Amino acid sequence: MGDLLSDEARRAALVELPGWREADGGKAFTRTFTFRNFNEAFGFMTRAALVAEKNDHHPDWRNVYKTVEVNLSTHDAGGITARDVALAKKMNEIAARFGI
Numbered sequence: 001m002g003d004l005l006s007d008e009a010r011r012a013a014l015v016e017l018p019g020w021r022e023a024d025g026g027k028a029f030t031r032t033f034t035f036r037n038f039n040e041a042f043g044f045m046t047r048a049a050l051v052a053e054k055n056d057h058h059p060d061w062r063n064v065y066k067t068v069e070v071n072l073s074t075h076d077a078g079g080i081t082a083r084d085v086a087l088a089k090k091m092n093e094i095a096a097r098f099g100i
């Protein structure tokens with residue numbers, strides 16, 4: 001599953017992850033994406049879901065109309081690992097295709 005990132009490693013990772021911040025006392029990374037409409041929000045989720053399934057690493061997320069609130073953590077490890085950083089990066093790339 002990979003090792004939990006140190007406080008310092010999490011801070012360094014967040015510098016490379018615009019829009020993301022810590023949540024749950026440092027056990028999760030969170031970002032709320034706001035799209036133009038529901039169609040784009042769900043399009044983002046569809047693409048992100050395929051990446052998540054391919055890597056067997058899945059987001060906790062909530063969609064309300066055109067917003068998608070994402071919380072990432074590695075459940076098996078009890079916090080943030082490199083796998084969460086990788087998924088967050090990928091989600092930012094996917095969102096960028098929607099101009100976010």
Ligand code: H2B
Pocket residue numbers: 056057058059072073074075076077
């Ligand atoms: N996703 C996340 N975010 N954390 C996990 O620990 C996790 C997962 N574990 N997806 C995976 C699936 C595990 O349950 C399977 C059996 O590999």
